[in-house]
């Protein structure tokens with residue numbers, strides 16, 4: 001089927017005609033309504049991030065009706081008896097009011113917090129899906145960069161939101177934020193004074209964070225998410241390899257009605273999960289922590305999960321400090337804060353943003369890619385991804401080293417020492433194990449293509465030999481396996497002269513050539529052998545006959 005409009009349903013053509021009479025855009029609308037979307041369960045992950053963002057906007061707006069971003073001290077006079085008469089900021093008192101005195105307030109506050117967690121978690125797994133399937137490759141690099149910005153902003157949005165209730169736990173986070181800001185060379189003191197409105201804790205940080213949290217950051221997020229969606233729409237989504245799918249077409253279901261109905265249902269489903277969690281699973285019970293006082297920190301303080309890796313980095317860092325001008329206070333560089341606050345975030349975010357370009361530099365692959373890779377088919381990329389997850393995971397776990405030490409009855413110092421070793425060892429191990437697993441999985445694909453699927457049925461042949469019956473894989477599965485694009489490598493010496501081509505000379509060029517050779521990996525061809533030995537029957541797996549196809 002081509003892009004041509006055929007049999008547009010009345011439900012689409014009706015409103016289209018109405019709009020066309022007024023705006024003249026019916027063809028545009030009709031064409032887009034019939035746009036084909038490929039389907040795969042993992043494409044739902046980005047949608048989870050999208051829908052939780054919508055829930056955040058709705059619940060956040062509700063909260064702004066009652067929340068007061070003020071650090072003015074007042075005596076609590078609400079209905080939560082244990083805190084009656086306690087001095088606290090108006091911000092904390094208003095959060096208590098939302099929780100206890102506003103109808104549905106606690107439910108909405110909890111929905112806001114749960115959807116914030118789901119938003120960041122959804123975004124992270126969505127990003128991993130895009131990474132492991134190579135969906136960031138040409139022409140989608142720009143959308144990938146927008147994604148990296150979205151992730152960074154989401155962390156900032158979470159941090160500012162978490163600080164708003166001004167309870168003892170959120171104050172512990174603010175204290176760390178202040179420590180990091182003030183550790184920055186030259187500008188640290190100025191930034192801190194600006195942010196906090198004077199000496200810590202100051203009078204302004206809550207109102208500053210409020211403007212950032214409800215206006216600036218959500219505004220940018222909204223603009224970037226819209227750009228993200230428009231780009232995805234214009235470039236069309238990637239598709240998993242399969243029957244009849246290639247780089248020139250898109251196979252799937254039309255936006256209207258199939259995709260629209262599904263998307264609506266997924267939104268409601270996400271909303272139901274968030275509402276269910278908010279109803280049954282308590283989150284951030286600020287009334288138990290009490291108001292923030294700079295002198296107190298409660299034991300077992302943990303940030304929201306997405307900040308855990310930074311907390312872990314701070315916890316395992318040795319207490320290094322450099323004094324540039326002898327013991328003078330002005331030249332002190334607290335590396336124990338600067339390194340953990342900036343390096344992991346810097347490595348992860350810069351690494352993510354540059355990855356598509358580094359990969360292209362190494363492979364020399366300038367082709368457009370619309371068919372996603374299966375992670376096993378690009379073993380080095382997959383191993384690099386797993387190694388980054390291990391790096392992040394160790395930091396994240398160490399963010400809770402006090403809990404680990406209390407739970408497993410091991411010394412806190414030992415958890416720190418173990419973290420300092422694991423931060424180097426775990427990524428290396430993850431790399432090696434993943435690489436071997438990818439090759440193993442490729443070999444198992446190869447075995448299925450050349451010998452068929454093991455059926456578990458053992459037969460005895462007339463001359464006495466026992467064999468296991470192998471069946472042919474279903475067409476879909478076989479096509480899925482065969483849709484494997486080998487990782488490109490830079491040509492060593494294209495004209496056979498032995499002289500390396502331009503861009504591969506000099507020390508950097510040599511490094512590039514070596515990386516390219518290695519990134520290309522051990523090639524495991526999908527050889528046919530002699531067809532499927534001992535085939536007897538077809539594995540019955542549904543085929544995608546009801547799919548529509550569109551040329552790109």
Ligand code: HEM
Pocket residue numbers: 053056057059060061063064067094095098109112113116119154157158160161162163164165213214218221283284
């Ligand atoms: C888009 C991403 C957003 C994230 C990740 C996020 C995250 C958070 C978090 C973690 C809290 C602390 C919740 C608690 O008190 O337990 C919070 C509070 C708050 N958020 Fe957001 N939020 C987002 C968007 C918004 C938006 C768009 C608005 C307003 C339009 C908003 C308004 C508020 C308000 C008023 C509070 C204070 C609530 C209270 O203390 O009870 N948020 N946010």
Ligand code: HEM
Pocket residue numbers: 042043044045046047049050051053123124126127130135136140143144145146147148150151225228232236237238239352
């Ligand atoms: C606010 C957060 C985000 C939202 C709401 C969002 C939403 C989406 C949605 C709904 C899709 C299409 C469905 C899918 O592939 O899952 C998509 C595709 C995409 N997203 Fe995101 N995303 C977000 C963050 C990110 C991040 C953090 C990255 C990467 C760093 C990223 C990179 C991409 C790319 C490259 C595509 C195109 C994928 C393809 O065609 O296969 N996104 N996004």
